[in-house]
Amino acid sequence: MQRIRGHNGKLRICFVAHFAYGAMAGGDSGHIGGVERQTSLMARWFASRGYEVSMLTWDEGQEDGVVIDGVKVFNICRKDAGIKGLRFFWPKWTSLVAAMRRADADIYYQNCAECVTGQVAMWCRRHSRQFIFSVACDVDCEARLPRVVSVRSRILYRYGITTADRVIVQSQKQQKLLRTNFGRHSIILAMPCPRLSEASRVGCEKAYDGEKHILWIARITEQKRPDRLLDLAEACPDLSFDLVGPAADTEYARGVCRRATTIANVTLRGPASRDQVCQFYRNATVLCCTSDWEGFPNTFLEAWSYGVPIVSTFDPDGLIAEKGLGIVAHDIAGLADGIHRLCAYPRQREEMSRRAQQHFLENYTLDAAMTRFEGVFLDVYRRSGRNMSDI
Numbered sequence: 221m222q223r224i225r226g227h228n229g230k231l232r233i234c235f236v237a238h239f240a241y242g243a244m245a246g247g248d249s250g251h252i253g254g255v256e257r258q259t260s261l262m263a264r265w266f267a268s269r270g271y272e273v274s275m276l277t278w279d280e281g282q283e284d285g286v287v288i289d290g291v292k293v294f295n296i297c298r299k300d301a302g303i304k305g306l307r308f309f310w311p312k313w314t315s316l317v318a319a320m321r322r323a324d325a326d327i328y329y330q331n332c333a334e335c336v337t338g339q340v341a342m343w344c345r346r347h348s349r350q351f352i353f354s355v356a357c358d359v360d361c362e363a364r365l366p367r368v369v370s371v372r373s374r375i376l377y378r379y380g381i382t383t384a385d386r387v388i389v390q391s392q393k394q395q396k397l398l399r400t401n402f403g404r405h406s407i408i409l410a411m412p413c414p415r416l417s418e419a420s421r422v423g424c425e426k427a428y429d430g431e432k433h434i435l436w437i438a439r440i441t442e443q444k445r446p447d448r449l450l451d452l453a454e455a456c457p458d459l460s461f462d463l464v465g466p467a468a469d470t471e472y473a474r475g476v477c478r479r480a481t482t483i484a485n486v487t488l489r490g491p492a493s494r495d496q497v498c499q500f501y502r503n504a505t506v507l508c509c510t511s512d513w514e515g516f517p518n519t520f521l522e523a524w525s526y527g528v529p530i531v532s533t534f535d536p537d538g539l540i541a542e543k544g545l546g547i548v549a550h551d552i553a554g555l556a557d558g559i560h561r562l563c564a565y566p567r568q569r570e571e572m573s574r575r576a577q578q579h580f581l582e583n584y585t586l587d588a589a590m591t592r593f594e595g596v597f598l599d600v601y602r603r604s605g606r607n608m609s610d611i
Contacts, residue, residue: 231601232272234325235263236316236340238296241277244288254518255331255356258411262329263291265412265590266597274323276316285322294319308335308372317343326604327352327597330380333360333368338376341383350600353384355406357515361389361397378402386600390516391537407596412589413521413580432459432563435504435528437497437519438511440467446476448510448533451552452559453486459559461508464500466491501526505569506546506559509534524580527573531558545576 243260259275267273267290279295286293297315301307316336320328320343330340331354344351359366368374381387381398387406389395398404434456438444446463453461463480467473467490480488492500501507507523509532516536523530530546533555540546547558562569582588 230271231327231597232323232325233263233266233274233597234320234323234328235259235273235275235291236320236328236330236336237275238278238299238336240275241280241282241293244275244277244291244293245282258413258518259329259331260291261412261414261586262590262593264289265586266594267291269594272325274325276319276323292323294322313339316340326350326601329354329597332356333365333377333381335368335370335373335376337380337384338378339380341380344385345383348604350385350604351380351383352386352388352597352600353381354388355390355394355398355515358391358394358397358513360515361394361401363401385603386596388596393537394515409592409596410583410589411516411518411521412586412593413518413525413584414586432505433503434459434461434506434508434559435464435500435523436461436508436510437464437492437500438509438517439465440473440476441470442472443511443513445510445512445533447479448552448555449508450476450479450483450486452508452510452555453483455552455556456559457485459485459563461486462489462500462504463487464489464492464497497522501528504528506531506562508532508555508559510555521580521584524576525584527577529562529569529572529576531555531562543575543579544572545579546572 237256237259240256240259243256244263263273263275273290274292274294276294276296278299279297282293282295284295296319297311301311316339320340327350328340328344329352330337333356337353341351355361365374365377368377381402382404387398387404388409389398389406390408390411392408395406395408398406436446436449440446449461449463463486467477477488480486501522507519507528507530509517509519509530511534514534514536520530524545530540532540532546532548533550535541535548541548547561549555549558562572
């Protein structure tokens with residue numbers, strides 16, 4: 221029997237994003253990372269195009285079913301709800317299923333490797349709905365799944381990624397890893413990033429004069445290796461370093477923060493609002509990435525939108541080197557050399573800045589990226605065999 225869609229005849233899309241309420245609501249509650257910002261951006265874009273859009277998040281005290289910018293947000297449960305040993309099934313899994321039922325979407329979308337991937341896939345298969353999964357980082361495509369801690373979660377994730385109706389990746393490397401380790405076909409799509417206003421772009425010129433500011437912006441975790449930035453700062457006393465981002469609740473992160481306060485040319489900024497983040501990019505000479513591995517960092521897209529070159533230990537698909545969007549290094553000495561070169565040769569930096577902005581405008585603006593996503597969502601629905609005449 222043909223299922224009736226929303227009142228406007230458009231596709232119903234649900235984003236399963238447990239941590240995204242803060243990004244949707246625009247407040248300081250919960251964890252707000254790159255994935256959460258992108259997911260909320262995508263949901264708003266689809267809603268603005270007339271699609272019936274919902275999102276499932278942790279209950280952070282908001283009203284169930286509250287509508288934000290055209291997106292209906294359904295509560296799962298509180299992140300800390302339930303009794304240890306039982307909460308995985310009740311209330312976390314049961315409340316997720318209940319929220320998916322309330323959303324009643326045609327397509328469910330989820331990002332990041334976790335048990336939820338399999339849970340969403342199971343519900344979608346059982347209820348003849350479509351499931352699109354998006355890979356967040358390279359290690360989520362590795363056979364050993366180092367970021368997925370428990371055996372139970374690894375089993376569920378493998379089930380989810382192998383049964384999803386479509387898998388989206390951000391790079392050729394991820395695509396090859398998925399094919400090798402999971403026998404899974406995937407499609408490469410560029411993730412969206414908000415385009416700057418003209419006023420913001422004018423501010424980019426500030427980075428060309430005065431003091432040289434090296435920006436590091438991310439969550440302070442061991443994966444991001446901010447300890448390398450501190451080594452770099454000690455090796456480059458002539459430069460100023462801004463360390464921006466929330467610290468994880470780990471001894472490693474606390475140690476990095478303690479050490480940062482002892483280095484004269486490092487300013488530990490902590491978490492920053494979006495307005496503050498924009499100002500950091502405007503004033504940055506270079507964005508520095510010190511990670512061992514990533515997916516495709518949102519900070520790269522944000523930096524390129526401001527025309528800020530990147531000096532990085534990580535280069536997705538060799539893009540930085542190939543397109544001339546910055547400099548790739550493999551150790552502290554290489555990072556220091558790359559930064560000093562861009563500071564010493566402003567013409568080289570200006571040319572990289574121009575290429576970075578052009579690459580951003582061609583690939584990552586909201587409409588450019590989301591038009592491709594829309595095509596994938598509609599194709600998945602078409603292949604489900606349902607009537608597309610009113611979409």
